[in-house]
Amino acid sequence: MQNSQEKVYSFLEKWLDKSIKQYVGEMDGENNGHLHELIIRGIEKPLVEIVLKETNGNQTQAANILGINRNTLRAKITEYEIKCKSKT
Numbered sequence: 821m822q823n824s825q826e827k828v829y830s831f832l833e834k835w836l837d838k839s840i841k842q843y844v845g846e847m848d849g850e851n852n853g854h855l856h857e858l859i860i861r862g863i864e865k866p867l868v869e870i871v872l873k874e875t876n877g878n879q880t881q882a883a884n885i886l887g888i889n890r891n892t893l894r895a896k897i898t899e900y901e902i903k904c905k906s907k908t
Contacts, residue, residue: 877904
C-alpha cells in the first residue's frame, strides 16, 4: 500500500509542478489568481464524481473511500452540483 501511495504522490507532484508553473507563468503580477481554490476545486469535484460513479452512488462507501464524513460528502455533492444516484 505504501508503495502505491508513493507512486500517487510522485505523479501528483510532477503533474502539479508542470501545471502550476504554466499557470503562474501566464499570470500577470497584478492579478490575484486564487491558485489554491482553483487547484482544490479542479481536483475535488472530479474526484468526488469518480468515486461516486465507482461506488454506484453509494455515498457511505464513497465517503469511506475518500476518508471524509458522509455529511461532508453530501455537502460537496450539493456545492459542486454533482448529479448522482441517491444511495446512502
